[in-house]
Amino acid sequence: MKTFIVSEYEVNLKNYEDIMNINEVTFHGCTGCWSCWWRTPGRCAFKDLEQYYTNYINADTVVYFLDTKTGFVSSKVKKLFDRMIPLFLPYSNFHTGESMHHPRYEKYPSIKIYYKDTDILDNEKTVLEEYLHRTFYQFHSKDISVLPLSEFKEEQL
Template sequence: MKTVVIKECTDISIANTYTFDLSRIEVTHCVGCWTCWWKTPGKCVFNDLNEFYHEYITADKAIYLAKVTKGFISGNLKSLLDRMIPLYLPYTTYKTGESMHVKRYEKYPDIEFYYDGQFQTDDGLEIFEKYINRVFYQFYSKNIVVKPIEDFVGIGGYKK
């Protein structure tokens, strides 16, 4: 099983995986130019994520180890999610009863999303979990798990 790791938590490592370390990489913001859809289908005008796109789309599972501040993901992770739009077609479908981009690829990885951070209220946590689930539902991931980082470490995740 091929696994890709997207991490902001510097004290956690997972052996034998492709790791995209957001604590060391500043993701360029999407400029909304639509080049990835019309001029170079599936390829962003910025070439900084080409290796990541390949690793992500060929993975069976993507594990996110995210920092949460003020009840939301970091700006850097949000930029990465925005920049994943080349993995989908510019057309929309209504097959599920709602508007979604059409898949570009046959399969997308299952998601394990672990967050490191606190929420001021239970409602804040619920909104956050629903947001993460919606993002990856829209990204065509079939199995989506959203849990606190302690659950990852508790199931054998390696903490430095």
């Protein structure tokens, strides 16, 4: 089982080599050019996240360790999520009663998210957790877990 770890801070996990610290990676924000759908399907015009896309789509599980800024994800994480659009087709469906892009791939990874829960209010936790669940539901992940970092245990990975 392949696990890909994406973190906003240094994580010391003994059994994992495939770790991306997003603060050590420089990448552009999505410009809405739609190149990933029309000119180079599945490939962003910017080549700065190609390894991330490959690792993400080939993983069985992707684990995110997120910091929280003013009760929400950081701008860098939001930018990363915005840049995931090449992983989906430009066509929409309404099978679930809401608009969703068609998946480009047959399978998408399970998602585990651990967020720093210090200095965050209960209502902010609720908004954050709902946002993260909805985001990865829209990203066609079937198994989504969002937990405060205080509940993290490495053996759960």
